Amino acid sequence: MSDDTEEAANVSGLPAKMRDDEIEGVRRVRAALVLAQLDYRREIAALSQRGYDVADIARAVGVPGYKFAETVRVAQETAPIPEGFSGATVREICQRYFLGQITQEQVIHELTTWDYAIPEPRELGEFEEYEELPPSPPNSLNDVVQACQDGVLDGTTYETIIRAVMKRRQA
Incomplete structure (x- = not known):
């Protein structure tokens, strides 16, 4: 290698x-x-x-x-699956896509319309320079990042979702 x-x-x-x-x-x-x-x-x-x-x-x-x-x-x-989604969590939706249970179009639609949990804001100076950050809340955008890192969400789909979510947040 x-x-x-x-x-x-x-x-x-x-x-x-x-x-x-x-x-x-x-x-x-x-x-x-x-x-x-x-x-x-x-x-x-x-x-x-x-x-x-x-x-x-x-x-x-x-x-x-x-x-x-x-x-x-x-x-x-x-947790029940919310209406209009294929999973109760971001991770579940990504896994269903990974296994081919839903299409790329569907995973993109679901994860760009998902109501993501937002981490609590932290006061400046609450962390030491190299202190580990607290974990993100469940169903945050970090779960999309983690799914990509874990190999259950491909890079192209990941980038499309992240761009669309960021664009939506700026609107």
Whole structure:
């Protein structure tokens, strides 16, 4: 591997000898697992909200009832998908795009119209020169940045989204 390739691998956060194409399959499976879990929870929550008994739902899906009550509780706490979007979070929308569940046009539309959380303003001088900044709030524009860094959002789509959001904020 050339020095240029090793440097590029380090920029993406991967170990020097690991390339994006080598980890792509793992990224896809991980995203699929996360989305499957969210979809499963939302389906369970929907059945529960329709009034079905926990034991009946457990029997229908083939899960022991004694384990299923906690599953239903967690499912009911899972954020619903807002109208007009394909995910409840910025990350979920990016993962659905990454797996081909939504188009590039759709991810761009959703993430340029998303109501991003804005970090709380900090007073000048609150941080020491090299102090680590506090984490961004969930569903902030930083989640789009992170999705690109994690390889679930391609650079072209990322740039289109960022430009459109910045343009919208300036309007």
